Amino acid sequence: MEVAGAPIRVQSIALDADRKAVAVPPEYIQPPENRPSNGNATEHKIPMVDLDKDANPNLVRDEIGMACRDWGAFHVVNHGVSIELLDEIRRVGSFFFEELTMAEKLRYSCDPNSPASEGYGSRMLVASDDEVLDWRDYFDHHTFPISRRNPSRWPDFPPNYREVIAEYSNQMKLLAQKILGLISTSLGLSSSFIEEAMGELYQNITISYYPSCPQPELTLGLQSHSDMGFITLLIQDNVAGLQVSKDGEWVTVDPVSDAILVILGDQTEIITNGIYKSSQHRAITNADKARLSVATFHDPAKTMPVSPAFKPPRYRQVVYGDYVSSWYTKGPNGKRNIDALLI
Ligand SMILES: O=C(O)CCC(=O)C(=O)O
Numbered sequence: 001m002e003v004a005g006a007p008i009r010v011q012s013i014a015l016d017a018d019r020k021a022v023a024v025p026p027e028y029i030q031p032p033e034n035r036p037s038n039g040n041a042t043e044h045k046i047p048m049v050d051l052d053k054d055a056n057p058n059l060v061r062d063e064i065g066m067a068c069r070d071w072g073a074f075h076v077v078n079h080g081v082s083i084e085l086l087d088e089i090r091r092v093g094s095f096f097f098e099e100l101t102m103a104e105k106l107r108y109s110c111d112p113n114s115p116a117s118e119g120y121g122s123r124m125l126v127a128s129d130d131e132v133l134d135w136r137d138y139f140d141h142h143t144f145p146i147s148r149r150n151p152s153r154w155p156d157f158p159p160n161y162r163e164v165i166a167e168y169s170n171q172m173k174l175l176a177q178k179i180l181g182l183i184s185t186s187l188g189l190s191s192s193f194i195e196e197a198m199g200e201l202y203q204n205i206t207i208s209y210y211p212s213c214p215q216p217e218l219t220l221g222l223q224s225h226s227d228m229g230f231i232t233l234l235i236q237d238n239v240a241g242l243q244v245s246k247d248g249e250w251v252t253v254d255p256v257s258d259a260i261l262v263i264l265g266d267q268t269e270i271i272t273n274g275i276y277k278s279s280q281h282r283a284i285t286n287a288d289k290a291r292l293s294v295a296t297f298h299d300p301a302k303t304m305p306v307s308p309a310f311k312p313p314r315y316r317q318v319v320y321g322d323y324v325s326s327w328y329t330k331g332p333n334g335k336r337n338i339d340a341l342l343i
């Protein structure tokens, strides 16, 4: 959460007045056990699923099932979303962070007193002032249900910014529904099972911007966490930085410009009774280049109870809003919030 009255953005501390890198302030320095050098694996590659195996839909379903079981995160290609739209949201996103002045950007500041409020911020995953800060700025957009969508809260420069967000949001919703259907059938459930359990779909789009960092070995762009909802669809630019945890090691997700990364969230872990686990992931920084990613989250309504679809249940039922509140109060610390629901 933001600290009231102090809208500090990482971008404004990353470079001094002469645009030279400054030393990392102490509040961004990770303790040794959380630093990026810990536990990197290079030999693993995240699965890639081609969704266009229409002639053999069973094969797609089985590949998705395997990727969910083994990784909790996987790339999809031939997903039906045009590369032009993926490139355009990356372009308007970098335009906001790189071309607007800080004063212009701060006009869109999120509410410092409310977690995950819409707008421009820096501390979404930081629960208290005692915690190490993420080397990240972001812009969060509320996009579904349509009643939450208010483009006047989004930047209007470049001129097509709002249009691109709305179109991207619609396309991601369709893709999320398709993938949730495949995840359901991969477990022998009806294709609408997870979508029905989710009820009204809530979607947020977070564009993250990680300024280059003078001491990447001491910092994290985004601390280790799993996402709270059902699934996240993520694209990144050509600067690597996202890592997913696989068998206790960190695997860097190579950027693939036309692929979309599917990340299973905690509600999918609950509903599948842990057959599929949410993916623990983090972002690292680098000294030379800023990095941009676009994460689209798909969540249930805050009033929705979520419980396992299989017996005996290994997780306690939780009302999604209670889960979110406790998550924001304690902070993610890897997967501690979902682990706390284990029976
Ligand atoms: O920047 C990334 O690649 C990761 C973003 C992410 O994990 C999140 O916003 O939850």
Ligand SMILES: [Fe+2]
Residues within 6 Å of the ligand: 225, 226, 227, 281
């Ligand atoms: Fe995430």
